[in-house]
Amino acid sequence: MRGLSEDFYARPVLEVARELIGCTVAHGEAAGVIVETEAYHDSEPASHAFVGVTPRTRTLFGPPGRAYVYRSYGIHTMLNAVAEPEGVGAGVLIRALEPVAGIELMAARRGLTQSSSAQPASRLAQLEQLCSGPGKLTQALGVSLAQNASSLSSGPVRIGPRVRGWEDPPVLQGTRIGISQAVELPWRFAVAGCRYVSRPWPSASGRGGAAGR
DNA sequence: CATGGGATTGACT
DNA sequence: GTCAATCCCATGC
Numbered sequence: 464m465r466g467l468s469e470d471f472y473a474r475p476v477l478e479v480a481r482e483l484i485g486c487t488v489a490h491g492e493a494a495g496v497i498v499e500t501e502a503y504h505d506s507e508p509a510s511h512a513f514v515g516v517t518p519r520t521r522t523l524f525g526p527p528g529r530a531y532v533y534r535s536y537g538i539h540t541m542l543n544a545v546a547e548p549e550g551v552g553a554g555v556l557i558r559a560l561e562p563v564a565g566i567e568l569m570a571a572r573r574g575l576t577q578s579s580s581a582q583p584a585s586r587l588a589q590l591e592q593l594c595s596g597p598g599k600l601t602q603a604l605g606v607s608l609a610q611n612a613s614s615l616s617s618g619p620v621r622i623g624p625r626v627r628g629w630e631d632p633p634v635l636q637g638t639r640i641g642i643s644q645a646v647e648l649p650w651r652f653a654v655a656g657c658r659y660v661s662r663p664w665p666s667a668s669g670r671g672g673a674a675g676r
Numbered sequence: 677c678a679t680g681g682g683a684t685t686g687a688c689t
Numbered sequence: 690g691t692c693a694a695t696c697c698c699a700t701g702c
Contacts, residue, residue, distance in 0.1 A: 501683070509683070519698055537695030539684050556683055598684050608697095641683055661684095 464489050464623040466616035472527035476502045476546040476553040481636075481652050483544065483555055483622065485629035490604040490620045493569050495560030495594050496629060497622075499653040499660045501639045503543070505552035508644035512552025522612045523552040530620055532601075532611040539598030542606050544615055544622060558640075558651075560594035561659040562603070569593055569603035596661040635664060 464487065472479055480502035487496055505512035505523070511533070512523045522531045523545055531543040531554045543554035562569055570577050575589060594600035601607075606620055615622045625632075633655035638646060640662060653660045 503683070511683080514699070517699065533683090534695090534697055536682060536684055537697075541683060543683085558683085596684070639683075643682085 464494075464621050466614070466618075466621040467528070467624055468616060469526065469528040472544060472546045472615075473548050474546065476504050476555060477650065479544065479546040480555040480650065481634055483557070484634050484652055484654060485625040485632045487563065487623045487626060488542075488557060488560060488600075488604065488620065489564070489623065490606055491565065491568075493565030493572075493604050495562045495564075495569075495600065495604075496626075497557055497559075498561050498657045499557075499559035499651070501556040501558055501652070502546075502650040503554050503556065504547075507648060509639065509642040509646075509648075510552065510554075512554075516552070520552055523554050525549060525612065528615050530606075530610050530613050530615055530618070532606060532608055534608060535598065540601040540606060540608065541597050542601050542604075542610075542620070556597055557600065558597045559653070559657075559659055559661045560600045560603075561657070562590060562593050566590070566593070572605055573599065573603050591658045595659055637664060 480500045483497050483500050487494055503510035512520045516524050526549045527545050529545045531545050533541055535541050542557045545554050547553040567577050594603050610620050635653050635655045636649050637651045638649055639651045
């Protein structure tokens with residue numbers, strides 16, 4: 464797959480976070496469409512880059528279009544796309560995917576058994592939860608810390624443009640999840656009503672279309 | 677060099 | 690709803 468160019472990422476991080484919705488992430492034969500993202504920027508305290516350039520945040524301040532990969536809670540691996548021009552510490556956390564290729568491989572990596580005798584409803588539920596979280600999708604894709612700072616245009620992990628059927632997805636915007644600072648910023652994006660997202664939409668503006676996961 | 681805190685998940689009450 | 694797992698790294702002495 465041809466990856467998005469560096470120029471795509473060299474823009475305001477909120478723009479990049481919104482436009483990454485509907486794009487495809489691939490690692491080897493495993494791939495999925497991005498359905499949920501969050502933006503982080505060095506100007507706000509929830510961002511790792513808030514503390515400035517350190518060995519950890521070097522990637523975030525580096526060239527756009529690279530992968531920023533880090534370990535969270537000692538267990539989970541998180542995948543971000545570095546955004547904004549070099550010198551600005553910004554990135555987009557990929558939070559959920561709709562699986563599209565290499566599904567058996569991804570299920571195996573997640574420790575799930577692909578039983579063909581299971582009821583269709585149960586198999587669908589399993590598919591919806593295969594990549595429904597930032598730690599889950601890196602496990603399913605096989606992304607590791609070794610991919611930190613690698614190019615998302617030409618490296619092992621790639622992000623390609625929106626394909627047919629995803630030209631103009633309905634995108635909702637809300638507050639980010641799992642942080643304790645700058646919780647009020649509406650820097651989370653997700654496909655409206657999508658069942659592959661990490662958490663049901665916090666329907667603050669009424670009971671919108673987003674049903675449970 | 678010691679310490680503390682997570683951009684989470686899954687198991688359990 | 691609660692809670693532990695477990696490691697990287699920023700910070701402070």
